[in-house]
Amino acid sequence: MSASNAKKQLLESFSRTTDEIFSLNEFEELIDSKKKIRIKYGVDVTSPYLHIGHAVNLWMMRELQDLGHKVVFLIGDFTTQIGDPTGRNNTRPIIPQSEIDKNAEEFIRQAKMVLRFDDPDLLEVRRNSEWFSKYQLSEFLKLLSMVTHSRLISRDMFQRRIKNQEDIYLHEMIYPILQGYDSYVLESDLTIIGSDQLFNEMLGRFYQQRFGQKPQVIITTKITQGIDGKAKQSKSLDNYIGLGHSSRDKFGRCMKVPDELILDYLKIYTKVPKEEIHMIEKEIVRDPMRWKKFLAEEIIKRYHDETSAKNEREWFENTFSKKITPKDIPVLEIGGSQWVAIDLVNKYFDNSKSSSEVRRLFKQGAVSVNGENISLFDASIEIMTGDVVKVGKRNWFKIKIVGN
């Protein structure tokens, strides 16, 4: 393939998930230069949960890795201690270093589902405490002297807060400066981010220029609403499909996506060709569920494999459509066959639920043994190996009586 073809293909591929580029010209120049691109990937490891939205950026970086470029994976261990104010209205708790290390490890574990970590030529891990922990106040003041107050508060989030007469703490204003400075230290050529990071990374460009470096290209990526159809995906709203979720959970979560979002999800979170998506667009009204399952399979294929995708689909159809009790359910080993119903359920939940809550489940008709509803929590029941107990919509367990 010719170089210009490769470039065309890359741009084409990127356009699918790109929101904005600063700037397209500079990006093309960068590709044309044949230089090995350094892609800064800065992460705040406050909460190490990557979802398929984050992965959009990772896949773009992976594509560049496959072309021989290098991701500089920057753990913002120093800045995490300050806490990025983005989208926050209260101060973050201070996180101890040990926690940061643990989170970083978990973060990497998930990022490995997409990025290549196996080749030091394609990825290096850095921490910004490397430079900030020994940073001199005098140097820092020099950094500050380059940026004006009005520039910092021009950020939309700060504007909003000013308008709402909310506080802006000084460390929050400093955060973008430090994040920007990272770009200079790492000699970043490119960074691929969510649009909420745009302001901070723009400061990166600014500092790079001031220090005589070529400013990094910034690509912001598209985001979708979460699986609840409301806000964007987030851990706290639990409306995300996480890389850390099992293939089964991924499937289930995909099935929760509102119909109207299926096409967007296909476009942004899978590699299904454009033409095919066009075709689906015409079909989808007729049978949205079919395409939702298709989406779920595609996502699982991407992070797991084809067999899992098929299996999870089958499991889902059997369990929820055909209402067949799944085979691979947990086994509860118990000592005898005579039980008071509530004790059995408590044992399954390992006493993690209060007994009031479990009683309610009984009262509400959520508990059954072999399909037979048990509504009295204090009912005496006789059970044997192989009996299946169901609690609520999604909890089953199988009895196994072990000798004593």
Added chain:
RNA sequence: GGGGAGGUUCCCGAGUGGUCAAAGGGAACAGACUGUAAAUCUGUCGGCUCAGCCUUCGAAGGUUCGAAUCCUUCCCUCCCCA
């Protein structure tokens, strides 16, 4: 430094001496319907040895037969002025 407002059950938010385990909404859970979509209906939603009892309304004391509600002290948050 001065003045003002406030801290209620997961969240928002009512409640100003008994009828308050605390309105209403959201989230969540269960049931019906169903495509683990949307919409809808019903119920639950502090704990327990559960028709009763115990612990909650920032914290600690106090007044009272009785306090989320009144008093005192303390802690915290927010707003305005300087």
